Amino acid sequence: MARRSKRDTPESLRVELINLLSKFEEKLLDENLREQVKGLVPANHLLRDLGSSLIKDDGASSARDRILSYLRKYTGTLLVGDELMVVAGISEYARRIRELRVEMGWPILAGKAIKDMLAEGEVIENISDASKIKTDTYFLVQDQQDKEAAFRWNLANEIRKKKISVKDKIISYLRENVGKEINGEELKYLANDKSEWARRVRELRTEDGWPVATRQSGRPELKVGVYILEEDRQAAVHDRKIPDPIRVETLERDNFSCKVCDWNYSKRRPEDKVRNLLELHHIEHHASGGKNVLNNLITLCNMCHDEVHRGNISSQELKELISVG
Template structure:
């Protein structure tokens, strides 16, 4: 006859109580682990299929969140979270809490701590927006175009581009959109505050589109010109950081010193890409012919 699970639960719980002194002295680990195992088995027998309903919505992820919340600001070990969640993929649940739900969970050497009980709603909503775009039936190009439209003026990460593109190649599609639509989409070549792989649509307004001649200056060439000029317009001497606070549309373009934008395409290839004849200009000076 099978043992009454409630009796088994009491026995295992009593065994743990009896081992309290050993735990305080950090002894008898195997005995404590066996008692815990017996307790888990008894609980599983009591609740059976009703366990998830009794546990509430979210399962392991919510158990981890409750534990982190109860110890907010304290470092807890991965071993604790594994025990709380009772699953092998507890680290994935931490990532979900951080990325999908917007909780500020800090990690350091296999330890974790929750810094705030209130999730970052902007980060959460952004993740959900990216997920929604990823599930769209539109082409990868249209999905990424929509992503930029949703996040005008904000850096879009390489991971977000790849997620929306259903794999790798998101950055390449961003460059294609820039060249085809002449949208001022910056990369780390154009703006020093962007990390490798990040892109940013500066403006979606028609008046702010690039001149067609900018297609002649690929990303690697722009990087060389802008880095040499310290990402500063040679005419007005402005940089990104000097205009960001004003909310002004500002981005850098390549200006050829020997030809107007309309005549650049007629230059020989060597003359077109000779660094000594290329200069950094901001969009405003470039549009004014300065």
């Protein structure tokens, strides 16, 4: 059985470690390899004890608790695995991180998922150089536990085993979780950890017309690495090709609100089952030659969008709404 770290006051452990290393000089002079190795075992134990004792939380008695305490203290900061190994006091820290993510629902991104997201144009504050991100880098997205995560991971495991494409696995999973915040690690797992997962998510949004929202694609209130399928339906074929930069520029111009009724995501209510997302509408229909440009696009909630297509709101009225700012 692996030895558990014994926590004590950091200063007393530091002094004990210094004394032990001072005496180790005798082992070096003796030149007996096995005695040298055996002499360092207590030092190794003491160093782990010292690292785990740096976490002051009374409830952080286990390695997993200490890792979580450290992650929560530095939410939104890239942390190197060696840091977590030190505070954990054990070498198997990666398994504890997986437990925190899968069993307890803490939104922890690992280096591989972060690199995949950056490669597909996602913007993460204070992270620009993907080449410096290693596999054993970790990032707690937000200091909030997701109570439904364990159930979702079981579902992800079932879908992962199906003999269908990565894109089909991802959209199947998202459709099972409409309106819920999905972590990038969940989608990476569905793709059997293949880096293509982030590209497939972008294709689902930009080519296939599924309303998959991210912070980068027009939902600035979302955290980094979070994906939401806003509604279980695809956009019409002619509305699927709006480039993300134009989409975001339109949303910014319209203050991320419906230009007809002023509804936005901050006004979303769980009991409102009808009005639940923002969509972009071509004033001159794309199918009729309307272009994907700012002055031909307007932000509408899904209810007002339906009213436009029923003919209850004219194109002239929409043009006037975007002309007055």
